[in-house]
Amino acid sequence: MDEHTPSAAPLLLLVDGSSYLYRAYHALPDLRGPEGQPTGAVHGLIAMLKRLRDQFPAEHAACVFDAKGPTFRDEWYPEYKAQRAPMPEDLAAQIGPIHEVVKLLGWPVLEVPGIEADDVIGTLARVARESGHRVVISTGDKDLAQLVNEDVTLINTMSNESLDVDGVKAKFGVPPERIVDYLTLIGDAVDNVPGVDKVGPKTAAKWIAEHGSLDGVIAAAETIKGVAGENLRKALDWLPLGRRLITVVTDCDLSAHVPMWPRLDALAMREIDTAALLDFYTRNGFKTWKRELESRAAVTSPAASPPGATSDLFADPPPAPSAPVDRHYETVLDWARLDAWITRLKQAPLVALDTETDSLEAMRARIVGISFAVQPGEAAYVPTGHTYADAPAQLPLDEVLARLKPWLEDARCKKLGQHVKYDLHVFANHGITVRGYVHDTMLQSYVLEAHRPHNLGSLGDRHLGRRGIEYEDLCGKGAHQIPFAQVDVQRATEYSGEDSEMCLQVHEVLWPQIEAAPGLRYVYESIEMPTSALLARIERNGVMVDAQVLERQSQELAQRILTLETEAHELAGQPFNLGSPKQIGEILFGKLGLPVVKKTASGAASTDEEVLEKLAADYPLPARILEHRSLSKLKGTYTDKLPLMVNPHTGRIHTNYAQAVAVTGRLSSNDPNLQNIPIRTPEGRRIREAFVAPPGRVIVSADYSQIELRIMAHISGDATLRRAFAEGMDVHRATAAEIFGVGPAEVSSEQRRYAKTINFGLIYGMGAFGLAASLGIEQKAAKDYIDRYFQRYPDVKRYMDTTKARAAELGYVETLFGRRIVLPEIRGGNGPRRSAAERQAINAPMQGTAADLIKLAMIAVQAALDEHHRETLMVMQVHDELVFEVPEAELDWVKAEVPRIMASVAELSVPLVAEVGVGPNWDQAH
Structure with missing residues (x-):
């Protein structure tokens, strides 16, 4: 069944939670939360439920x-499931x-005493079908294949398997109505239900095919x-009870x-509980999902909206009303049709x-294929690399690229993607x-809705x-995923043609909204679009890495x-696993009797990083850990891994x-993440030594110097702060x-350190409590400092x-340039979350x-490099820093022009200052 095929019948989505508990537990590594609690099964189940809800919008x-x-x-069989091992302790801890x-x-949860989950699911599926529902059951349990019919489908999210009637036949060799006989x-063995000794799936399917059913097999016993027949005859008295079980x-x-x-009204899917879910993600250390939820948090508020603003920035808008469009996607397999489309491409506004790629x-x-759309409902797909056995000639x-190249490289021909x-x-x-x-x-x-998926x-x-x-509808998932070259050309046409055609329709909805807001239009046209093209150039430039330097650092x-492990064992008086929060807690608080700084939700002594940092001030073992x-x-993230990532x-x-x-608006870097290389320790800073320039060039x-403080001075208009910078x-x-x-x-120097902490702390909305913790002083003293600060800088x-x-x-x-940053919790969050949103607002x-400034600087510097035909390469952007690979002959020009250009991309009430460093590697240049 294709879950994207529209159907008038409502859908009931059932999840075999018990089946997935064990599968998630064994499939994922030993994930741990901030307090050391096991979270692997929790993580796996959340991921599966999120994916299901996206794939199957069920009522x-x-x-x-x-x-x-x-x-x-x-009661029927006292030995039922008797051989099952007790649930692992780490899994049992995750059930709650x-x-x-x-x-x-938002999922209704059912747990019925005295009735197994399979029977609850079977009953729900029957009632739903009788009331006109389609049913999708997500499970890894083969027993439930007996429920499949024209209205009931099984899916297994872990193996990307979908079983309808034909799928059951293909997998088991028998139709759904014979699955009970087959099993x-x-x-x-899992439920301790014996079958016929030495009879496996092939023999069972063969017997049922020959004799029609289990009853037919029994009659023909x-x-x-052979041995199988003999064993069958020995099991005849057992088989009726086995079938019943x-x-x-x-x-x-x-x-x-x-x-x-x-009725199924009580099983209506609900909205997620955003506030409580954020708290849950925080407690369990699910940072990525927390960030995603924060950016999508749905908050309804009756507060009046300003002109031009939506009444609710946080709820998904209703789809734009539009007339139904007939869709026609053409597969281009001959030169005449390609040439006809190229003519259309040249004429289209x-x-x-x-x-589509490999x-x-x-x-x-x-490239495996290319698609175009010039108007809603119509698109073309040009397959060029589909290689399955009976693929059409392409x-x-x-x-194809030679014929398209003049149009592709013509800047006057406007394109969208x-x-x-x-x-x-x-x-x-x-x-x-x-x-x-x-x-x-x-x-x-x-630009329009940064807090939502894109x-x-x-x-x-x-x-x-x-x-x-x-994509996964065509290619599957995980180990079973096929390359796009193996996708049927007609299906590929529907998929790729739809991508282009839908992209065109989305543009027709979004672009007028951006056009109507001057600030958003500037951010889109003058910052984001040029940045995208420039990032492609920077990524292609790449940066040279000295693998020998990294190898030496790894050693x-x-x-x-x-050495640290040995010292830790000596300090503990015994060997222990330095990566195990549980063992660390037993050593620190049980054996050594160190003071408990805080406890986990379960009441155990916490061993998180904050606790260890506090203990390290007075005790050597936490410092070693x-x-x-x-x-x-x-070592694992950088010195070992970076050499393997060299193209x-x-x-x-x-x-x-x-x-x-x-x-x-900040950029993030991945594969590898160049923006998170730690620089607070000497070992971390040394990683940058491996980022080098080739002979005849320098880094x-x-x-930008103190850029956010300068922006604070400009935005706040504080005269004293402005004068300091001026x-x-x-x-x-x-x-x-x-x-x-x-x-x-x-x-x-101590007073300057205090002032620096206050300056940067206030930028991030830090209060007296946070300042006291940062400076290691009493909260009252911290409040006095903040009060004095605001007396001297009242406009801040x-x-x-x-x-x-x-x-x-x-x-x-x-x-300053009109980019909007939506704050989902600013109006509807609880106290702590609203306070956090207020800090974020500052x-x-x-x-x-x-x-915005660093992006404008990148664009302006690259324009100057192009204008003066320089061979200097922009190779990295890291927060407020641009990194270049510069020929020695161009060094003087770069040292003079780059900081001048960066300082002039915007006119603030305080001067922008960019500082330049030069060296054979990134560390010495920074």
């Missing part, structure tokens, strides 16, 4: 678990959190020869557990363009520099009321890690810059002089107060403006 659903205690099968989070995710013959009961009384039974790695991907890729940067790479891999990309629906969404399926769902075919780290943890991560064709590392992730680093003073020294009432020359205080109030009114804040305009 009704239930996640069904086995209840504790015996069931009616135990699993039930909690399933409910928070009775082979038995179920005397005629079946294996048969899923579909007439259970669920009235005490499902209100209004047998805007063309949506998409590539890899998600942009720098290595090769046009050769090289010649979804995640254009990827397609720029793909065409570049084939020697084509695409010009004329004027729109990117991913970036349009990012993939094309989500955009179509949100703005068009349609969610196209998913040194390995030696230090081993912390250092061991830090160096192990450094064999270029000899360089090519990171990917994710542009549409951070709501503030140049250009970094006069080129050390702003932290100037702040210390103001707070402590001394002359700048009399400020001590005014900015903070007005910004929080304005953010609560609008639901968002803006950068910081986001500064962090977002800094992100």
Whole structure:
């Protein structure tokens, strides 16, 4: 069954929770939460439920678990499930959190004492079918295949398997109505239900095919020869009870557990509980899901909206009303049709363009097919690399690209895409520099609604009321996923043609909204679109890495890690696993009797990083554990891994810059993450020594100086702060002089450190509690410092107060250039979350403006490099820093021009300053 095929019948989605508990537990590594609690099964179940809800938009659903205690099968057969091992302790500890989070995710939960989950599911499926529902059952349990019929389908999210009637026949060799017979013959070792000895799936299927059913097999028992026949005859007395045990009961009384039974109203899928789910993700250390939920948090508020703003920024808007469009996607298999389409492309005012490739790695991907759309409902797909056995004859890729190249490289021919940067790479891999990309629906969404997902399926769902075919529908998932070259050409046409055509329709909805808002239009046209093209160039440039330097550092780290482990064991008086929070807790608090700083939710002594840092100030063992943890991560993440990421064709590392992730506009780097290389420790800083320039070139680093403080001075309008920057003073020294009432020359290093902490802390909305913790002082003293600060910088205080109030009114804040940062919790969160959103409201305009400035700087510097025909390469962007690989002959020009250009990209009330460093490697240049 294709879950994307529309149907008038409502859908009931049932999840065999008990089946997935064990599968998730054994499939995932030993994940641990902040307090050391096991979270692997929780993580696996959440991922599965989220995926299911996306794939199957069901009106009704239930996640069904086995209840504790015996069931009616135990009365029929006391040995039922008797051989099952007790549930692992780490899994048992996750049952409560699993039930909690399933409910928070909006799923009705059923756990019926005395009735197995299979029987609850079977009963629900029968009642749903009788009431006109389609049913999808998510399970890994083969027993439930007996429930499959034309209205009931099984799916297994872990193996990407979907079983309808034909699927059951193909997998088991028998139809669904014979699954009970089949399972009775082979038995179920997991449930301790014997079958016929030595009879496996092939024999069982063969017997049923020959004799029609289990009853037919029993009737023919005397005629079946060999050892199998003999064993069958020995089992004849058992088989009726075996069949009874294996048969899923579909007439259970669920009235005490499902209100209004047998109606399904009580199983309506609910909205997620955002506030409680955020708390759950925090407690269990699910940072990625927490960030995702924070960016999508749905908050309804009656607060009035300003002109031009939506009434609810946080709820998904209803899809734009549009007339139904007949869709026709053409497969282009001959030159005449390709030439006809090229003529249309040249004449069209805007063309949506998409590539299908053999890899998600942009720098290595090769084209399998190309699609275009010039108007809603119509698209073409040109397959060039589908290689399955009976694939139709296709046009050769090289010649297809040769005919398309003039149009692709013509900047006057306007083009549109979804995640254009990827397609720029793909065409570049084939020697084509695409010009004329004027729109990117991913970036349009990012500018309009940064807190929401930006993939094309989500955009179509949100703005068009349609969610196209998913990639995994065609290719599958995981180990069973096939390459796109193996996808049927007709299906590929539907998929790729829809991508282009839907992209065009999404653009027609989003672009008018951006056009109508000058600030958003500037951010989109002047910042995000040029940045996308430039990031593709930076990624292709790559950066050279000296693998020998990293190998040497790995060896040194390995030696230090081993030494730390030995020292830790000596301090503990016994060996223990330095990676085990449980063993660390037993040593620190049980054996050594160190003070308990805080406890976990379960009442155990916490061993998280914050606790270890506090203990390390007075005790040597926690310090060794912390250092061991830090160096192990450094080695595993960087010194061991970076050499493996060097592209064999270029000899360089090519990171990917994710542009549409951070709501503030900052870029993020991955594969590898160059922005998270730690620089607070000498060992971390040394990683940068491996980022080098080739002979005849040097590394140049250009970094904005105190950019967010300068933005604070400009936005707040505080005269004292502005004067400090205008006069080129050390702003932290100037702040210390103001707070402590001394002359700048009399400020001590300790006073300057306090002032620096206050300056940066207030940017992030830090209060007295946070400042006291950062400085290691009493909270009252910290409050006195903040009060004195605001007395000397009253406009900073005014900015903070007005910004929080304005953010609560609008639901968002803006950068100097018009970028909007939506704050989901600012109006509807509870106390702590609303406070966090208020802190974000203070910081986001500064962090977002800094992100806008560095992007504008990148664009302006590259334009100057191109204008003067320089060979200097921009190779990295890290926060407020640009890194270049510079020929020695161009060094003087770069040292003079780059900081000048960076300082002039915007005119603030305080000077922008960029500082330049030069060296043979990144560490010495920074």
